[in-house]
Amino acid sequence: MKIATFNINGVKARIDTLPRWLDTAQPDVAVLQEIKSVDENFPREMFEDRGYQVETHGQKSFNGVAILSKLPLEDVTRGLPGDENDEQARYIEATVMGETAIRVCGLYLPNGNPTPGPKYDYKLAWMERLISRAQDLLTSEEPFLMTGDYNVIPQDEDAARPEAWTQDALALPQSRAAFRRLLNLGLTEAFRARTNGPGHYSFWDYQAGAWDRNDGIRIDHFLLSPQCADLLLDCQIDQQERGLTKPSDHVPVWIDLAA
DNA sequence: ATGACAATCAGAGATTGA
Numbered sequence: 001m002k003i004a005t006f007n008i009n010g011v012k013a014r015i016d017t018l019p020r021w022l023d024t025a026q027p028d029v030a031v032l033q034e035i036k037s038v039d040e041n042f043p044r045e046m047f048e049d050r051g052y053q054v055e056t057h058g059q060k061s062f063n064g065v066a067i068l069s070k071l072p073l074e075d076v077t078r079g080l081p082g083d084e085n086d087e088q089a090r091y092i093e094a095t096v097m098g099e100t101a102i103r104v105c106g107l108y109l110p111n112g113n114p115t116p117g118p119k120y121d122y123k124l125a126w127m128e129r130l131i132s133r134a135q136d137l138l139t140s141e142e143p144f145l146m147t148g149d150y151n152v153i154p155q156d157e158d159a160a161r162p163e164a165w166t167q168d169a170l171a172l173p174q175s176r177a178a179f180r181r182l183l184n185l186g187l188t189e190a191f192r193a194r195t196n197g198p199g200h201y202s203f204w205d206y207q208a209g210a211w212d213r214n215d216g217i218r219i220d221h222f223l224l225s226p227q228c229a230d231l232l233l234d235c236q237i238d239q240q241e242r243g244l245t246k247p248s249d250h251v252p253v254w255i256d257l258a259a
Numbered sequence: 260a261t262g263a264c265a266a267t268c269a270g271a272g273a274t275t276g277a
Contacts, residue, residue: 009276010266034276036267061267062275111277151277170277205277206264217277249265249277 001071001098001257002026004238005220007033007108007149007203007250011042011064017246022050025238027254028070029096033108033149035064042066059089065106065148072097080107082129090126100259102228103137103144109151112169120169123151127178134185134223143227143259146187149250150221152179154189157198158218170219188229190222190255191237202237203250211242220253231257 004027008014011032022030030052035042037058044054052068057078067073073094080091090108095101107130112123130146137144153171156162165171183189191200201216210216224232234256241251 013266034266111275113277165277168277203277207277208263210264219277 001028001096001259002254003029003031003096003104003145003147003222003257004252004254005031005033005106005147005149005222006252007220007248009034009248009250010036012037013246014248015043015046017244017248019046019050020244021238021241021252022047025252025254027252028098029104030068031104031106031147032066032068033064033106034062035066036061037064055092055094057089057092063089063108065090065092065108067092067094067104067106069094069096080126080129080133082132083125098259100143100231102257102259103142105133105137105144105146107146107148107150109149111151112175115167115169115172123169124174124178127175127182131178131182131185134182134187138185138225141227142225143231144225145222145228145255147220147222147253149219150179151219152176152221153217153219154179154192154221158200160199160201160213160215160217165217170217182223186226187223188226188232190224190229190232190235191218191253193229193232194235200237201239202253204242206249220250222253222255224255228257231259233258
C-alpha cells in the first residue's frame with residue numbers, strides 16, 4: 001500500500017498539478033496539507049472521479065488538511081486534541097481499512113516564526129499535544145502513522161545550508177528536541193530508516209532560485225508506530241515534482257507498506 | 260538586515276508562509 005504526504009500550498013492553485021501527480025504516482029492514500037479551502041469549496045469530485053474517498057478539515061485562506069483514500073476510511077476525527085480554543089485546521093485522523101487497518105494521522109505543524117514570540121509558543125505547545133496524542137495511540141497497539149508537514153528540520157544534514165536556519169523556528173534546539181521526543185516514544189522516521197546522508201529535501205523556497213541552486217530543506221516526514229514500521233518496504237521523496245509546471249514549494253514524500 | 264516569490268482575499272495591498 002502506497003501512502004503519500006503532500007503540502008500542496010493551495011488546492012485551487014494546484015487544480016492541474018494535483019490530478020497529474022495522482023495519475024502518475026498512483027498513491028492508495030494521499031495526505032494533504034495547506035489545502036487553503038473550506039470544506040464546501042474543496043474540489044472533491046476531482047478526486048472522487050479517480051476513486052478516492054475524500055475527508056477534509058478545511059479553513060478559509062490558510063491551513064487545512066485532507067485525506068484521500070482508495071480504501072475505505074473509518075472513524076474520521078478532525079482537530080488535534082488538547083486545546084478546545086485552537087481554531088486552526090491542522091490535523092485529521094482516519095483509519096484506512098486495508099489488509100491491515102492503519103490509523104493515519106495527517107498534520108500541518110505550525111511554522112513558529114518569528115521567534116521568540118506567540119507563534120513559536122503555539123508551535124511548541126502544538127508539539128506537546130502531538131506527543132500526547134502519539135502516547136495515547138501507542139497504548140492502543142494499533143498500527144498508526146503520523147505524516148505531514150512537520151515544519152522541523154531534524155538535523156543539519158537535512159538542510160543544504162544549515163547555517164541559514166540556526167535561529168529559525170524550523171531548526172531551533174527546542175524544535176528539534178520536541179521532534180526527538182516524539183521519535184523517542186518509539187516511532188520510526190521512515191525516510192531515515194531507508195536512506196542516510198545529506199542532500200535529501202522536500203521543500204525549496206520559491207524565492208532566490210532555491211530550486212535551481214538545490215537550496216532545500218527536509219521537513220515533510222513519516223513517523224511510524226512499531227507495528228507500522230514492521231510493514232515498511234520503502235520511503236522516497238518525489239523531488240522531480242518541484243521542477244514541473246506550477247509546482248507547490250513542497251514535493252510529495254511516500255511510503256510503501258506491506259499492508 | 261532585508262527582500263526575493265507565491266497564494267489568499269478582495270478587488271489594493273496586507274498577511275502568511277519557511
